Amino acid sequence: MLIGHQRIWDFLQKSAKQNKLAHAYLFVGPAQVGKTTLALEFVKWLLCEKNKSSTSFKVLDKNQNRACGQCKSCLDIAKNQHPDVFVLSPPQFLKGDVLKSKEIGIDEVRALQHQLALCSYGAQYKVAIIEEAAALSSEAANSFLKTLEEPSGQSIIILISSAWQSILPTIISRCQLIKFGLVPEREITAGLEALSKKKTDFKKAVKLAAGQPGRAIKLLTEPDFLAEQEKNLEKLEKLLKSDLAWRFARAQELAQNTPQTQEVLAQWLVWLRDRVLESSGRPDLMIGDSAERPKYQTNQLVRACREIQKTKTILSNTSFNARLALEVLMLKI
Ligand SMILES: [Zn+2]
Structure with missing residues (x-):
């Protein structure tokens, strides 16, 4: 569908x-x-x-x-x-x-x-x-x-x-x-409702889907995947406030599975983009809802977006050292 x-x-x-x-x-x-x-x-x-x-x-x-x-x-x-x-x-x-x-x-x-x-x-x-x-x-x-x-x-x-x-x-x-662009949350919710034909709470899956209906369906059908995605967003929020030792440990963790890390970074980007739009007074352009979470400085969010995008590009070139690229990211965001 x-x-x-x-x-x-x-x-x-x-x-x-x-x-x-x-x-x-x-x-x-x-x-x-x-x-x-x-x-x-x-x-x-x-x-x-x-x-x-x-x-x-x-x-x-x-x-x-x-x-x-x-x-x-x-x-x-x-x-x-x-x-x-x-x-x-x-x-x-x-x-x-x-x-x-x-x-x-x-x-x-x-x-x-x-x-x-x-x-x-x-x-x-x-x-x-x-x-x-x-x-x-x-x-x-x-x-x-x-x-x-x-x-x-x-x-x-x-x-x-x-x-x-x-x-x-x-x-x-x-x-x-x-x-093709990302799909707004309300359209994913409507699609999932039509697909499942029963009243289920899709809120969590839709939020973590980051504008990707295919991911929303996976989140609904695979509970382990949902738990993992929730952890990923928590990690990003913690990263933005953590010291270098904690960040480097995450870099090491992420470097172990580059294709999966690409997905994590994509999810982070959508979440960060929404926070940038939210803090710059354009919530109408957001993919997700407003976050009931602490506010961040706009320049920190923009910098994080830029650095994550750069790292994503570097990681798509498999000849590059993934751990090094992720460590540089951790230093810069
Ligand atoms: Zn037919």
Whole structure:
């Protein structure tokens, strides 16, 4: 189910109804905000059998603003078994107890290109969704360029990425860029209420979700994850007031699992950004609610945001010494 991003949904739907869909889209934005969910929901709607009765999308009844979710096409897409919809994701493997991703190689891209070149099995469109397009190996990305340069008939390619700065500029320039932002708390709450169909207190999960509906769902379904996220925010507040010995111990702790630390830093950034907006009199732009917590100096909050953002960038370059970067962060915030 789609939570938030109504503007993007309306734009894509309007393009389809006017027969103006691009051959390739690049969905970019933070992790777990719903990029893949929106791509799949949109493709379901596009191929939904309830849309087929009319030859033109212009003749749609009002209820058909979303896919029916029940026809064969919708169910096949949900099961990743639709013959005209291909989802390519980076292969994953376990390193210790951390799930890591491999590159998407040339063979996977060639297989996808072959599928796209075939006639459709009956759907009006053939669709390819590439999750985490930054994971395409350079060989695979170069080969994929050809598909983007010479799109075949009614094919639509949706590339998805939360690290799009590392995608080849030649690929970016051939796609229509769609930017996803964080989702406001009230929209996540409304989405969760519709999803669960029963009255539950979502407040804590929504607050810790930091504008990411995917994270909110994980927080609700995994109690351990929720407890861990609560601890992370407490740690940040303690950090802002602690001495160097305590801070360095946290740096050492965080350096042990860089992918997880990236998520912790992202969560800290959203929380800090809200505090900056709150203290500068713009609570209307906040992702979360006002904090019932001590106030901080605005310049300390801004400095912390800047330093955390810098550290996040450094950590995304795996050749850098993570512990050193985190220790520098601890010195500066
Ligand atoms: Zn359907």
